[in-house]
Amino acid sequence: MTLDALPTHQGGAEQLARLLAQALLAGHWQPGDVFPRELDIGKHFAVSRNQVRNALTSLTAAGLLERTAGRGTLVREIGDWHLLDPLMSEWMTGLINLDPQLVRAIYAFRYSAEPVVAGLAAQAAQAEDIERLESAFAGMESSAGSVEARAEHAEYDVAFHDATYRASHNLVWRQMGHLLRPSIMALIHRSQHRTDTLDDSLARHRQVLDAIRNRDASGAESAAREVLRRTAIDLGIVN
Amino acid sequence: MTLDALPTHQGGAEQLARLLAQALLAGHWQPGDVFPRELDIGKHFAVSRNQVRNALTSLTAAGLLERTAGRGTLVREIGDWHLLDPLMSEWMTGLINLDPQLVRAIYAFRYSAEPVVAGLAAQAAQAEDIERLESAFAGMESSAGSVEARAEHAEYDVAFHDATYRASHNLVWRQMGHLLRPSIMALIHRSQHRTDTLDDSLARHRQVLDAIRNRDASGAESAAREVLRRTAIDLGIVN
DNA sequence: GTCTAGTAAATGTCTGACATTTCCACAAGC
DNA sequence: GCTTGTGGAAATGTCAGACATTTACTAGAC
Numbered sequence A, B: 001m002t003l004d005a006l007p008t009h010q011g012g013a014e015q016l017a018r019l020l021a022q023a024l025l026a027g028h029w030q031p032g033d034v035f036p037r038e039l040d041i042g043k044h045f046a047v048s049r050n051q052v053r054n055a056l057t058s059l060t061a062a063g064l065l066e067r068t069a070g071r072g073t074l075v076r077e078i079g080d081w082h083l084l085d086p087l088m089s090e091w092m093t094g095l096i097n098l099d100p101q102l103v104r105a106i107y108a109f110r111y112s113a114e115p116v117v118a119g120l121a122a123q124a125a126q127a128e129d130i131e132r133l134e135s136a137f138a139g140m141e142s143s144a145g146s147v148e149a150r151a152e153h154a155e156y157d158v159a160f161h162d163a164t165y166r167a168s169h170n171l172v173w174r175q176m177g178h179l180l181r182p183s184i185m186a187l188i189h190r191s192q193h194r195t196d197t198l199d200d201s202l203a204r205h206r207q208v209l210d211a212i213r214n215r216d217a218s219g220a221e222s223a224a225r226e227v228l229r230r231t232a233i234d235l236g237i238v239n
Numbered sequence C: 001g002t003c004t005a006g007t008a009a010a011t012g013t014c015t016g017a018c019a020t021t022t023c024c025a026c027a028a029g030c
Numbered sequence D: 001g002c003t004t005g006t007g008g009a010a011a012t013g014t015c016a017g018a019c020a021t022t023t024a025c026t027a028g029a030c
Helices: A013-025 A038-045 A049-061 A086-092 A100-124 A127-142 A150-167 A171-190 A195-213 A217-235 B013-025 B038-045 B049-061 B086-092 B100-124 B127-142 B150-167 B171-190 B195-213 B217-235
Strands: A065-068 A072-075 B065-068 B072-075
Touching: A013 A049, A013 A086, A038 A049, A049 A065, A049 B049, A086 A171, A100 A150, A100 A171, A100 A195, A100 A217, A100 B100, A100 B171, A127 A150, A127 A195, A150 A171, A150 A195, A171 A217, A171 B100, A195 A217, B013 B049, B013 B086, B038 B049, B049 B065, B086 B171, B100 B150, B100 B171, B100 B195, B100 B217, B127 B150, B127 B195, B150 B171, B150 B195, B171 B217, B195 B217
Parallel strands: none
Antiparallel strands: A065 A072, B065 B072
């Protein structure tokens, strides 16, 4: 794999890191491949060696690359990637072609975790948390009708789940929710929402909201599970 | 807070990053405080500005610091820390004086998550997973008697929990377990194990192992909950 | 008083040189 | 023939200095 296939670069080291990372996430290089040298990258994108090094430092920190003085830069295998690294999370945003294996793993995680989180939220939610959930749900409702508002609907959907994690009032879960944002977005974009299934999805979200509002922990748990069952159907994981 | 209270530094930028990060994790600086300037740090530890910048880049990536050209470096509040960053995980290893707020948050997360993980493990565990759990438990048993084997016992304890996460056969949970390693270690070191409580802890771990071996998901869930109740008592969170 | 220009101080960036590590080839010695 | 050592090439790692950019503060003009 050469650099020629990549789009032209514009901006600082962060942009360059994002560009290279997404190329790696899309599988443009195979694990074990040697990555281009610093000087070549710098020459190709017309940036200083400093910028290249800063970018490569990020990719290395995320477990995508392995660098050794004298040998060069190697591409690591998927199992070594730091999926929960915030940088990864950022790079995955807007990336639609996720590995199917990864999609299933993330779904399975959410199916096991999110009911618990919803239960915690029902216990710990405060007024502002309820407000966030309500406004996200209202956004989902208002953007449910039209087809062109699909992106907007996805935003509100993600906001709803994020608000749920946040309402648990646990530092770790909250971060988890933040990190899962792009994954959830990818799942939503993969799931084909027809209008009838959309109504069903809305109804299930509403039950989560109501249960949290009523401080009904076990109700929130089962409602969250129902939301994810709906997601599974839309994803084609089950029928 | 000045730099004078910190131990002397020896090694590269990673060592320096670790040193500064641990000082931050221990709460030596308050959120909002200004962090020492690059040149001062370099002078104090007798390292080049480059090393300092590399170290500070890591701390910034982990959400510990916020740097702005012209203003300087500020310490961010605990809610902004990237607790799930692998770097954090590394820095927390061997650190016994964790922020109490952090200890409670991590414990609360484990109390909500680990039962679910144990349940998944009971469903998905394969022969090698059971083996890992068994050998970890055997190590815990053999090192339970003597006082001098306390560090060894902690190792096996951590290995047991790690094996549980791994047995869930979910990529995300597995990484989660890996990231939680140092936190779990810190929790174990904080908990004062007397010999009588240690027997109790062992018995509860055994129940988790048995439930997973018998593919008893709900049994594993409640057993894992019991293990964490024991931990809570040892931590002094509850009586 | 208020706005503005200027100045100091901090982080960000570029550049070139040098250090260190690794691999490879080639030759010497047993 | 096999090992061993030695040297050079190539890659990343480190350093030092100058310069750029951003920010906050201050002094002065009006």
